Amino acid sequence: MKKPDQTHQRHSWDAGRWRIDRHLRSWLLEAVRWMIGPWRRVEDDADRAAGSRPLNILVFQYDAALGSVIAATPILESLRTAQPGSTIVVASSGIAYEVVKYNPFADRVINTPNPYSAFMSTAWWILRSLRLAQKWDCVITDIGNAKTRLAVLGAITGAHRRIGFTAAPSLYHIPLHRDPQMSVMRDNLRLPAALGLRSEAAEPRVFFSQYEALAAETLLSQHGLTDAAGLTVFFTQTSGGQPSRWYDERFAIVADHLATRHDSAIIFGGTRGERDAIERIRSLMTRASINIAGDTKTVSVLAALLCRADMAVSLDTGPMHLARAAGLPTVVIAPAWQPAYEWLPLGFDDCTIVRRNEIPCAGCRKFVCETRECMDEITTEEVISATEALWLRYPPSPLRRQERTARSLAARREMTNAKG
Template sequence: MSFSETAKSALFRSTASIERVVSPSRVARIESATNFLVLQHATALGTVIHATPLIPALHETVPGCRIAVAASGFGLEVLRNNPGIDSLFETPSPLRDLAGAVRALRAQNPFREAPYVTLTPTGNERTKVALQAVLSGAATRIGFTVVPELYRVPMSFDFSRSQIANNLRIVEALGHAVEHFEPQVFFTAEDAAGARRLLVDSGACLDRPFAVFITQTSVTQRKSWRAERFQQIASFLFEQYGMMPVFVGTAAESDAIEKLRGGLRIHSVNVAGKTNLPGLAALMSLAKVGVSLDTGPLHIARAVGLPTVVIAPAWSPPVEWLPVGDSRFRILKNADMPAATPDYIIDEVSVDDVTGALTDLLQVHPRQTESTART
């Protein structure tokens, strides 16, 4: 450890010690804590969604607890309609505006007059997130962090376990046994109505079943599948099951989707960039099946229980992100490699692999597409 790192570590330890002496009333007893403040400033959609099981797990293990969430970015949209959260409020991301994040948290924190425990799920391991908690008066901190000196129970990621299992370790750190919970994204009746309007306005017929296609992924992630293969799968679902393909994604991905759709001889719909996250969850709740790369919107499909075939890359271990062992999903990971090469495409997953998985999935899970909206 360098001299600067040693000095910084000593400063953080001193800060935590002084804090406990100066503000003893803010120190919550972990084993009897009932007030929880979650900081959610993760910048990846999947990371935020895979932290949502923490909410029902806390209610299951600590009956009568109160949960507040201070969030920015994706966190606000993903958690907007969550019935397990007593207070959801926005602060600036401390990664961009630490002073503003501290002020906003101090002003809106519903527990500022009572002992509480601050929890930081995976994706919030930044020094500035910890400092937001410290400078806002949170004397008891548990969770994932790169500054263990500032935490009562510091945690680091266990790569042998999933994102969800890692986040549920926070509940274990509170002294409670916990079982698995699935991700949750809730939407309102208005979101559901908006999804139906969007489909109709985009040229869909609501009397026809449809399949959701997630065909694009981050340019920094080697997780692509060839466009002509997606086209063959879309044609298969249309011809065999009468399903119209509906392509989803971000506005930035719309042009690539349009190019893919140009090779289809069947009617399809592109709604990329036309929904917020609760609206996308509502739309997916209306679909019969999904075909997806291992990427952000897949986790929304999982959160609303959409049976999905996942085309997974050889270099990424399924245990971290994918719904391993869940019969609603077919994970096609047909090769293993230590890292992605610059020209990597998931060619080891064939069209026949996907059509076979879809046929099986539709037999085992013939989905009823009734709304699961929460108001």
């Protein structure tokens, strides 16, 4: 008897399961639409004038991209400025929770189950702990949270209005769509306006507690950097793909220049998985440097450490946005594969963007590039010149370090953990 082809059977089973999952998701979506249909309505202009009374606002923040989460933090400040008396609650998990957990513009930040890995647990928790505990005037999702499952969770909350960017507009009272002519940050600030509130421009902010500030100080002390005359942090790795990378030997030249010319201590930051790549850069240097990739443990500790630095040299990556939120002077080595206004901090005196805007292939949006022209043509001389200009405008200053730390130090408050 011929032995069954187990590989074929497995593929057939996987294909069948995928079809079942697809139909189940479609059925669930239709069921939710049917359940909320009688209550779904678009408010008239008078009802949408939300400034007339305090609101109970629920914000979903489950984005896994550090830069995207940081780019959404101005929403909270804008909502608080427009509605000082409203209650703002953020439901979050993972790295997003680490970014927003100390944000003073939210009344409460809840660490919930992750809807992407435990959707049913999250749905049950929302039904039990959010819908039954409080009546919500609105639930909000930003660009990084425009997912169908979050739209379903928004419906489960029973919120009077569901507003924001979404892949399931039929479940929203006011669905928004990404405007490609605006920066992601500015586009997100359309959310307060959709609520009928005055939208104020705001910069990204990341806060930390006294505990994280002490952890950052301890880490610097372990490397003898507490009283460093100057401190430059390098972020040389990126998850943005091969076209976003620069060259190891060029990073080494820039780092050696800062160490030699300004006697600056050189620190390389990143994740634990980036340590080996950073070591390759350090091996090309002639001056001493320190690799703390993975040692900061949390986003909050890294934010506290950046407040104690004097300059950052970074690729267009998540920690670059964290440096911006900390108010740290930064030189950004950026690719040209997407429009500069989408993510880069343009027009700021304390941030210099080194980027090739004039090359013919600018805006190609390629994740794989054979020539890498836009990064290849950025020279060490250009980057060094940018660091020199920033160093002249913002020389190392203990007072500036203290001011940055004080600005981002959050008041102690109770955190809510909904897991378990």
